[in-house]
Amino acid sequence: MTDALPLAEAAFANRLLPIEWAMVAVFVVGSVTWGVFMHRTAATLEGSFLAGRRVPGFLASLSTVATNLNANDFIGGAGTTYLVGVVLAHQGYANGLALVLVSLFLVQKLRRLRVFTLGGWLEKRYGFEVGFSYSLIWCLVWMLFNLGLYLYAGALVLHTLVGWNLYASIVLLSVAAAVITLSGGYSAVVATDVLQISLMFFPFLFLSLAVYGDIGGVWEIAARLPPDKGTFWSNQTPFGPLGLMLAGTFFMGASYWSTEAQVIQRPLSARSEEDAVVSYLGATFWFTLLCPIVITLPALAAIHYFPGLPNPDLAMPHMIQHFLPRGLYGVTIVGLMAGVFSSVDAQINAFCAMFTTDVYRRVLRPGRDERHYLLASRTAGVVFTLAAIGTAVLFSRNEKGMMLFALSVLATIMPPFAAVTILGAMLGRMNRPGALAGLAVGGVTAVGLLIAEHRGLLKPIAGDALFFRTMITFLAAAACTWTVSMATRHPSCSGREAVDLSVRISPRVLRMAVVLGLGMAGMVGFWSWFFRGAGAAAATGAGG
Amino acid sequence: MSEGDQRYSLNVGIPNGLILIAIAVLVLLTPLTTAMTPAQARIDLLAGGLMLAGGVVSLGWGLLSRRRRSRGRS
Numbered sequence: 319m320t321d322a323l324p325l326a327e328a329a330f331a332n333r334l335l336p337i338e339w340a341m342v343a344v345f346v347v348g349s350v351t352w353g354v355f356m357h358r359t360a361a362t363l364e365g366s367f368l369a370g371r372r373v374p375g376f377l378a379s380l381s382t383v384a385t386n387l388n389a390n391d392f393i394g395g396a397g398t399t400y401l402v403g404v405v406l407a408h409q410g411y412a413n414g415l416a417l418v419l420v421s422l423f424l425v426q427k428l429r430r431l432r433v434f435t436l437g438g439w440l441e442k443r444y445g446f447e448v449g450f451s452y453s454l455i456w457c458l459v460w461m462l463f464n465l466g467l468y469l470y471a472g473a474l475v476l477h478t479l480v481g482w483n484l485y486a487s488i489v490l491l492s493v494a495a496a497v498i499t500l501s502g503g504y505s506a507v508v509a510t511d512v513l514q515i516s517l518m519f520f521p522f523l524f525l526s527l528a529v530y531g532d533i534g535g536v537w538e539i540a541a542r543l544p545p546d547k548g549t550f551w552s553n554q555t556p557f558g559p560l561g562l563m564l565a566g567t568f569f570m571g572a573s574y575w576s577t578e579a580q581v582i583q584r585p586l587s588a589r590s591e592e593d594a595v596v597s598y599l600g601a602t603f604w605f606t607l608l609c610p611i612v613i614t615l616p617a618l619a620a621i622h623y624f625p626g627l628p629n630p631d632l633a634m635p636h637m638i639q640h641f642l643p644r645g646l647y648g649v650t651i652v653g654l655m656a657g658v659f660s661s662v663d664a665q666i667n668a669f670c671a672m673f674t675t676d677v678y679r680r681v682l683r684p685g686r687d688e689r690h691y692l693l694a695s696r697t698a699g700v701v702f703t704l705a706a707i708g709t710a711v712l713f714s715r716n717e718k719g720m721m722l723f724a725l726s727v728l729a730t731i732m733p734p735f736a737a738v739t740i741l742g743a744m745l746g747r748m749n750r751p752g753a754l755a756g757l758a759v760g761g762v763t764a765v766g767l768l769i770a771e772h773r774g775l776l777k778p779i780a781g782d783a784l785f786f787r788t789m790i791t792f793l794a795a796a797a798c799t800w801t802v803s804m805a806t807r808h809p810s811c812s813g814r815e816a817v818d819l820s821v822r823i824s825p826r827v828l829r830m831a832v833v834l835g836l837g838m839a840g841m842v843g844f845w846s847w848f849f850r851g852a853g854a855a856a857a858t859g860a861g862g
Numbered sequence: 863m864s865e866g867d868q869r870y871s872l873n874v875g876i877p878n879g880l881i882l883i884a885i886a887v888l889v890l891l892t893p894l895t896t897a898m899t900p901a902q903a904r905i906d907l908l909a910g911g912l913m914l915a916g917g918v919v920s921l922g923w924g925l926l927s928r929r930r931r932s933r934g935r936s
Contacts, residue, residue: 335895335896336895337888337891337892337895337896340888341888344884344885344888345881345885348881348884508874509873509874509877509878512878513878516882516913516920517885520909520912520913520916521909524905524908524909643892643898643903643906644896644906645888645893645896645909645910646889646909648888648892649909649913652885
């Protein structure tokens, strides 16, 4: 077994070999060519935004995973685990639980109404004001920041790992992703997503195997962690006590999976209500069962191999460089590029869908033919991509304070919409006055908590109060929506008459949910047994 | 299946298979063009072989689905 390793000098100026450049070229040229080839599937709005609602559940679930998995997760997520320790693995299961509940009780109802976006669903469920306020906030503010962040983070990873010019990377990634999306539509986006999963899976699988082989198994990883990072049931987390972190992560997960525009496109594009549920349930397998094996455990092993890294985000790049040979290293770079592509093209496609159907067609230019809207969608996509390049450049110029503050505000605006969406899907009694009041109270609560955190008032609760703020905002919005809805009667939006809110669980879905439940319980048992404290693990390992 | 539906037929298997096969071949060629230890070469050969197999399965699945669809159309 290898002991602690010296840090490679200029570890991240690892230039690509010609043969690895060829891999990058194959991927970029292949993806763009396929996007252009798929243009015939994007000849209508439904084809362009949702692949004609014909995506099988299995592919939709791969696409859901790929959209959510990008360079940030492999680099930043591993870095956070390196910094905090195994207790963070809890988050996967709280998030997984939220994802399962959203799968079973929400997404089939969204798919049932055959809308293009969540804004469309909220309009049908509650009325124009609720749906339009969601679409406007997401289109004009949230998605622009989000895409800028994806581009900047992706370009930064390539700059760090292979020394590419930051600005050239931002332009290359955005132009290629825009060509794929705007010509091939959602079908091309799904193809990129599946390719990303294939390209990321192989290198990280081999990385995990190489690490386990070298260190001597999971027992040895556990035994070599310091006690503060090696205890799964530790009560100390950067987000407050464990219970608070778990609850906060659950509400964060519920908010994210029920409102994030590009994620919701996956179940909306599924070929049936059952496939819509499968698109989310399938993704849960990745986040709760596979992710810990290919990301979390190697990140924990990095604590042993590369102790005291000045920047925790360098943990995974160091592991990749040390354990993967050239060739497979090139595949990793292509996989990370594919991750950025799939997140960026999903975001562009979601923007085009929302802007065209909820804003342009609904408000600005109603009653035109489909060709007009398709042209408008592509024009808007180009403008949006250019604006996002500008946002990414702003991020790179160190306008960090302002950007992070804005992102933080926006991230806490997600929970009020989530509360209104989830309650609206569960309870027919919820109505428009309740939803509007919930959004207002949730928004005020979110901003109030953000200011309180900036003034240090939340420090006694948690060092980083993001999860706490999310939970309180969600609960405040939900309580207000429920109270006002129960106290008022609004005939136009009683929900029960307007929207079918019944839950249908097929035998296939039930089987998946049971397997997932057992798998998650097994994984919690795995962490609890192996990581019950470094000392105990070491003793058991020695005994075994 | 109606004519309109045909336009939306997804064919993820073909592009995925073609690109995977091309990249797998490059991974398999890496030990021949780059100095590396036998252990590293073995990892590349194993990973390249698996990727190649994955690519062939994906391409086969894509071609099969395509043929099935065109039969359904006629």
